[in-house]
Amino acid sequence: xxxxxxxxxxxxxxxxxxxxxxxxxxxxxxxxxxxxxxxxxxxxxxxxxxxxxxxxxxxxxxxxxxxxxxxxxxxxxxxxxxxxxxxxxxxxxxxxxxxxxxxxxxxxxxxxxxxxxxxxxxxxxxxxxxxxxxxxxxxxxxxxxxxxxxxxxxxxxxxxxxxxxxxxxxxxxxxxxxxxxxxxxxxxxxxxxxxxxxxxxxxxxxxxxxxxxxxxxxxxxxxxxxxxxxxxxxxxxxxxxxxxxxxxxxxxxxxxxxxxxxxxxxxxxxxxxxxxxxxxxxxxxxxxxxxxxxxxxxxxxxxxxxxxxxxxxxxxxxxxxxxxxxxxxxxxxxxxxxxxxxxxxxxxxxxxxxxxxxxxxxxxxxxxxxxxxxxx
Amino acid sequence: xxxxxxxxxxxxxxxxxxxxxxxxxxxxxxxxxxxxxxxxxxxxxxxxxxxxxxxxxxxxxxxxxxxxxxxxxxxxxxxxxxxxxxxxxxxxxxxxxxxxxxxxxxxxxxxxxxxxxxxxxxxxxxxxxxxxxxxxxxxxxxxxxxxxxxxxxxxxxxxxxxxxxxxxxxxxxxxxxxxxxxxxxxxxxxxxxxxxxxxxxxxxxxxxxxxxxxxxxxxxxxxxxxxxxxxxxxxxxxxxxxxxxxxxxxxxxxxxxxxxxxxxxxx
Ligand SMILES: Nc1ncnc2c1ncn2[C@@H]1O[C@H](COP(=O)(O)OP(=O)(O)O)[C@@H](O)[C@H]1O
Ligand SMILES: [Mg+2]
Numbered sequence: 023x024x025x026x027x028x029x030x031x032x033x034x035x036x037x038x039x040x041x042x043x044x045x046x047x048x049x050x051x052x053x054x055x056x057x058x059x060x061x062x063x064x065x066x067x068x069x070x071x072x073x074x075x076x077x078x079x080x081x082x083x084x085x086x087x088x089x090x091x092x093x094x095x096x097x098x099x100x101x102x103x104x105x106x107x108x109x110x111x112x113x114x115x116x117x118x119x120x121x122x123x124x125x126x127x128x129x130x131x132x133x134x135x136x137x138x139x140x141x142x143x144x145x146x147x148x149x150x151x152x153x154x155x156x157x158x159x160x161x162x163x164x165x166x167x168x169x170x171x172x173x174x175x176x177x178x179x180x181x182x183x184x185x186x187x188x189x190x191x192x193x194x195x196x197x198x199x200x201x202x203x204x205x206x207x208x209x210x211x212x213x214x215x216x217x218x219x220x221x222x223x224x225x226x227x228x229x230x231x232x233x234x235x236x237x238x239x240x241x242x243x244x245x246x247x248x249x250x251x252x253x254x255x256x257x258x259x260x261x262x263x264x265x266x267x268x269x270x271x272x273x274x275x276x277x278x279x280x281x282x283x284x285x286x287x288x289x290x291x292x293x294x295x296x297x298x299x300x301x302x303x304x305x306x307x308x309x310x311x312x313x314x315x316x317x318x319x320x321x322x323x324x325x326x327x328x329x330x331x332x333x334x335x336x337x338x339x340x341x342x343x344x345x346x347x348x349x350x351x352x353x354x355x356x357x358x359x360x361x362x363x364x365x366x367x368x369x370x371x372x373x374x375x376x377x378x379x380x381x382x383x384x385x386x387x388x389x390x391x392x393x394x395x396x397x398x
Numbered sequence: 399x400x401x402x403x404x405x406x407x408x409x410x411x412x413x414x415x416x417x418x419x420x421x422x423x424x425x426x427x428x429x430x431x432x433x434x435x436x437x438x439x440x441x442x443x444x445x446x447x448x449x450x451x452x453x454x455x456x457x458x459x460x461x462x463x464x465x466x467x468x469x470x471x472x473x474x475x476x477x478x479x480x481x482x483x484x485x486x487x488x489x490x491x492x493x494x495x496x497x498x499x500x501x502x503x504x505x506x507x508x509x510x511x512x513x514x515x516x517x518x519x520x521x522x523x524x525x526x527x528x529x530x531x532x533x534x535x536x537x538x539x540x541x542x543x544x545x546x547x548x549x550x551x552x553x554x555x556x557x558x559x560x561x562x563x564x565x566x567x568x569x570x571x572x573x574x575x576x577x578x579x580x581x582x583x584x585x586x587x588x589x590x591x592x593x594x595x596x597x598x599x600x601x602x603x604x605x606x607x608x609x610x611x612x613x614x615x616x617x618x619x620x621x622x623x624x625x626x627x628x629x630x631x632x633x634x635x636x637x638x639x640x641x642x643x644x645x646x647x648x649x650x651x652x653x654x655x656x657x658x659x660x661x662x663x664x665x
Binding site: 025028029031032033305307308310311312314315316317318321393394396397398 | 490
């Protein structure tokens with residue numbers, strides 16, 4: 023361990039190539055995942071702009087837009103749990119939007135209670151908008167979807183959702199959508215719009231608030247264990263991350279970063295292996311005499327692998343501030359890079375694993391060391 | 399068995415008659431009782447290189463012994479096979495024929511009949527090496543060059559103190575914190591000798607240890623090798639083509655055209 027570090031430090035110029043290769047790979051991976059996860063925040067917006075701490079939905083729902091109806095009476099399952107608010111109902115389902123100008127779009131209807139304490143009400147709403155939404159068939163959309171939904175032109179015709187006329191009572195900023203525009207409305211309106219798509223006495227989610235994040239985790243763990251058969255529970259954080267991760271991995275985007283990260287790893291590994299290899303070969307005579315003196319060959323192998331490990335660790339240590347710097351830079355361009363600790367930890371694990379693998383490849387150099395070479 | 403028939407008389411300085419009674423090669427010199435037992439005996443060693451037309455016999459049935467407390471000088475022209483013989487005796491290169499008999503924990507054994515792992519273990523315990531190039535690790539201080547050998551041979555016990563004592567005895571303690579780049583050639587070679595001695599080996603094999611040094615430093619190196627033999631009872635084999643080393647050694651062999659013969663020493 024000590025000798026490995028001494029040798030690394032002594033030949034830092036030589037090992038720098040390996041360290042930088044690791045840093046490069048790590049930055050590439052962390053930033054790509056972070057960037058895409060940042061972009062895929064779009065998929066978890068309904069969760070992120072509500073104030074619920076706990077989401078309860080159908081079994082193993084992977085993403086917020088894929089919840090299946092659950093019976094309302096699951097509410098009773100939360101009754102009496104200390105530290106948890108009275109759960110409220112939430113409806114989330116795809117629907118067909120008919121533009122005033124004709125033509126249709128797929129939209130995603132979100133229906134929630136609207137009173138000021140409601141956990142499911144969009145936090146983006148003004149009090150006036152909440153009031154307006156209590157009117158039957160009143161909806162709100164994001165301003166970025168106005169054009170797409172054909173709401174910018176003809177005001178004389180009303181848009182329809184699933185064939186029922188709706189009134190757009192306002193727009194918000196931040197309810198951005200990827201595929202289907204989000205349409206926010208009251209629980210009542212949502213039920214009317216979805217009609218037979220939602221069986222009576224069913225909702226899509228049950229939302230609750232908790233006295234603390236810690237309590238939320240406990241409650242969720244309890245519910246998951248207790249009712250594993252017909253429902254699932256998430257903390258808002260988990261569900262949000264899960265939704266993003268789901269879409270990230272399900273779409274080509276996930277594949278693309280997987281591929282880019284893989285390339286980055288390969289490049290990093292080749293350079294690291296090459297660095298270790300040439301460093302060992304450069305010291306071949308010094309190592310050869312150690313072998314002659316009876317040092318077992320595995321000591322040299324361990325040295326190389328240990329050096330690989332440290333190259334990985336140092337590379338990661340350098341990558342970390344670089345990632346943060348780039349994240350800050352991206353923010354200047356209104357782009358969010360999500361660098362949560364899971365991403366950083368995952369990147370660290372991957373790149374250190376890569377460095378160790380490079381060390382294993384470089385072991386060839388140790389095999390070539392021959393005490394007899396000293397006599398020539 | 400061949401080796402039971404007795405050891406040839408050796409006319410080296412200070413050694414009158416060799417004990418030939420046992421089949422074991424006593425590792426410890428019989429200090430005070432006037433007899434010494436060889437710790438290593440190369441018997442009719444043959445080595446050829448190449449095949450067919452390029453086939454060349456480098457060693458013709460070479461036989462020699464190493465004794466504790468003795469410095470043996472092996473001389474001969476360049477290319478005569480000195481390094482080859484050293485490699486065979488020290489367990490680095492397998493001979494085509496012949497034996498290298500050693501005392502392994504009271505048992506007489508042929509080094510080249512041992513399993514490779516056993517031979518490695520034997521080398522780890524008993525042999526030290528010095529080469530013409532000093533081969534010190536550039537990243538390590540003089541002291542660490544010694545410690546790494548002990549540590550990597552799995553010998554951590556008292557390593558600090560043992561290294562201290564050795565450096566002090568060899569007069570090298572003032573070099574202990576220096577890295578190779580800060581040392582002169584002579585200093586490097588002296589540290590390399592200290593490294594060879596740190597395990598307190600029964601043998602020290604030195605291949606051209608003075609060839610890269612000026613005569614003054616060469617003398618110092620020879621002094622250390624003598625100290626290893628005379629004070630620490632190592633059997634030291636020095637390979638060189640430098641006549642000036644003769645006054646420093648106890649036995650002198652000459653190798654030429656594949657034939658080894660013992661020669662006299664200057665009075
Ligand atoms: N691996 C080898 N293959 C073929 N020939 C060798 C090999 N090693 C040494 N030789 C030859 O054997 C002879 C003796 O070599 P060496 O023992 O190194 O001599 P010395 O140390 O006396 O200079 C030389 O002619 C050398 O070219
Ligand atoms: Mg030679």
